Amino acid sequence: KFCVTICLDSTRRVWVGSADGLYTFRNGHTEPFHAGDSLFRQNVTMVKCMPDGVVAVSTRGRGIIFIDGENIYNIREADGLSTDLCGRLVVDGKVLWVCTNNGLNKITVLKKNNKLSFEVLCLKTEHGLPSNLIYDATRYQDLLIMSTGKGLSWLNVKQFALNNYTPPVYIDAIYA
Numbered sequence: 703k704f705c706v707t708i709c710l711d712s713t714r715r716v717w718v719g720s721a722d723g724l725y726t727f728r729n730g731h732t733e734p735f736h737a738g739d740s741l742f743r744q745n746v747t748m749v750k751c752m753p754d755g756v757v758a759v760s761t762r763g764r765g766i767i768f769i770d771g772e773n774i775y776n777i778r779e780a781d782g783l784s785t786d787l788c789g790r791l792v793v794d795g796k797v798l799w800v801c802t803n804n805g806l807n808k809i810t811v812l813k814k815n816n817k818l819s820f821e822v823l824c825l826k827t828e829h830g831l832p833s834n835l836i837y838d839a840t841r842y843q844d845l846l847i848m849s850t851g852k853g854l855s856w857l858n859v860k861q862f863a864l865n866n867y868t869p870p871v872y873i874d875a876i877y878a
Contacts, residue, residue, distance in 0.1 A: 719746030782822030
């Protein structure tokens, strides 16, 4: 199999992503993860291990899959992602940054009573990004540095907040 990404979780299980799905490797054996489930037979672009043992899987076509023990969650465009075609991932504590060809997504993963919940925020050119094409990103100190379709860009994650204020509209004059 052609492997594109690997990740070692807290139980020493190796997660393997390939063009034809998600696999695990343990004790010298590779096997499909949930072999009969089509969700895990998608093109996997990246696997990242998050705090608390959560595994995040980026796919080309099925959004982001979170695996938390026996619980599986699938976050898609219908849940607020900018697209289901997801690429590189950056783990930043309980935040997962998702690079796509349609902007940058910030997913905050919250755990309560052994259940996960998610807050999804999508950033695009209308929020100040130079391009919606985000190839990759990395965290450096307080910055998230991104490789975009129009060069490097950065975002201060400590000072970042979306401005949701809609200014009032005043009509000064009408011309006929």
